[in-house]
Amino acid sequence: MKRSVGEILGRAGIRIPLILWTIAVLYPILWMFLGSFKSNAEIYRNPWGLPETFNFQNYADAWNNYNISTSVFNSLIVTIVGAVLTLVLAIPTAYAIERIRFRGSNFLFTLYVSAMMIPMVLGWIPLFFLLMDLGMLDNIFGLAIVYAISQLPFTIFVLTSFIGTIPKSLEESAAIDGLTPYGVLWKIITPLSTSGIITVTIMNSIQFWNEYFMALIFLQSSENYTLALAIDYISSEAQYTNAWGTLFASLVIAIVPVIILYAIFQRRIAQGMTEGAIKG
Template sequence: MSAVVLTAPPREPVAKPVRRPPRKPKPAPGSRRLSPLKVLGTVVVWAFTAFNLFVLYWLLSSSFKTPVEIFTQPFQLPRQWFVAGDPFRNYVYAWNQAGLGSAFVNTVLLVGAAAIVTVVVSAPAAYALTRLGVRGASGMTGFVAIGMGVPFQTVIIPLFVNMAKIGLANNLFGLFLIYVALSLPFTVFLLTGFFRSLPDEMEEAAAIDGASPLRTFVSIMLPLARGGLITALILNLIGLWNETLLAIVFLQENADFTLSRALFTFYGAASYQSEYGGLIAGVAIVVLPMLVLYVVLARRIITGLTLGAGK
């Protein structure tokens, strides 16, 4: 009699549970609808941007035009100098007649040195006010911030009198000292925000290892605050490059002129000779370097300012 082998019925595959995608976060209240205030703000920002782009276009196009084109065709592309085969005539005229060559060198050296020295002096001051537990540091920080609210136009006359007494009223070194002194309040106030936002753990670890405050500042805190230092340096470069009033007051010799000072002198001669194309070209020579610098480093500047607002 043959044996009957019983086999179990095949198992049906067990379906794996389907993983649901993570739930999307709910939008913030009011973000789905465009509020009137948001629409108004967007319109104002884009209108301001469009206006600045239009001014930049007018500046660049006019710098290649003849005086007749500037007044009769202010918004059209330049033509006459290109047809004549001399498109950069206005720039060559401004560069030679205004002495912008030597002025450019003076400005680069003066502004670069003043910006670097300002950051070098401000960094340890800001570190001491925020990280060393100096008694009355908050009051001193507020006292430094007061310097930002004093218009430098109000101190020009006594400053000029005192600088003249020590023989520094008509040279680049005297203007260098003034640039550094007037830039310190803003730079110290800016860097205090960066040093205050840095973590305390690495500084405490350095103190446990026996590092002095000076070594901790140089080896640890300065690399951590590199973004803030670069931001402060760039902002000082832009501000000092565009400075005009102090250069007009404290510089009288053509050999010491900065770009803005040389352009101010060139304005009278160009207006008298109706060389408005050359005058606008001179303005472009002064404006464009800092404009290009800001466009290239805009992201770094914004990131640095945002980091400084951490605490």
């Protein structure tokens, strides 16, 4: 069946803006990737062209001379600890709010949802003095705790929606078989909420990996810098040393893990957001 002119124009009206937006997003990333293989002279001489030779010296300089290796390790620690701690705190809380009805449960859920609307910047100064009093200032584990707490409202909100889709009859059957409430939580609820857990874990991990401002405030020693702070340092140095190729290389090091992670779990994230959108 031939398509009508209106249908063709309608499809083109949707696809053309999407194609243009895709090009606008991908081109700077491609330009940065190609620039990471160029020397400084080549970047100035031919900034928009292909590199004459693919030189990995910029990556070696970023990794060794600018201590990117340590910053990558720090970011991994902060991201993993923050993501795991968020789940450890959020899963039982979401289960209690959704399944264990107690006085104030609705108010507690509303409080968590309301906390999502409060800008995190309002808590930076109190958190600075709190971490200083606890001796956790300039400590990557202290930063990981702050990250975990900052993402608790969002994580609880999403997981509560997932738990609400699980039939209560499964919990009742498990309880009849002798499972304790903790057993029901970890052996029944948690496995059935895998899509939601993966979704919030990936989204939180990307947030922790890319976060800059709290790391800038709570970390002071260069050996504790996360990747975002290290790149900021290289950026400031590049203005005086012309280390633009090294800066591009460090940016590639920062974004490639995020792209790979999202590419692997893209369908699971979309599935998770769809499944948790409406409570059963």
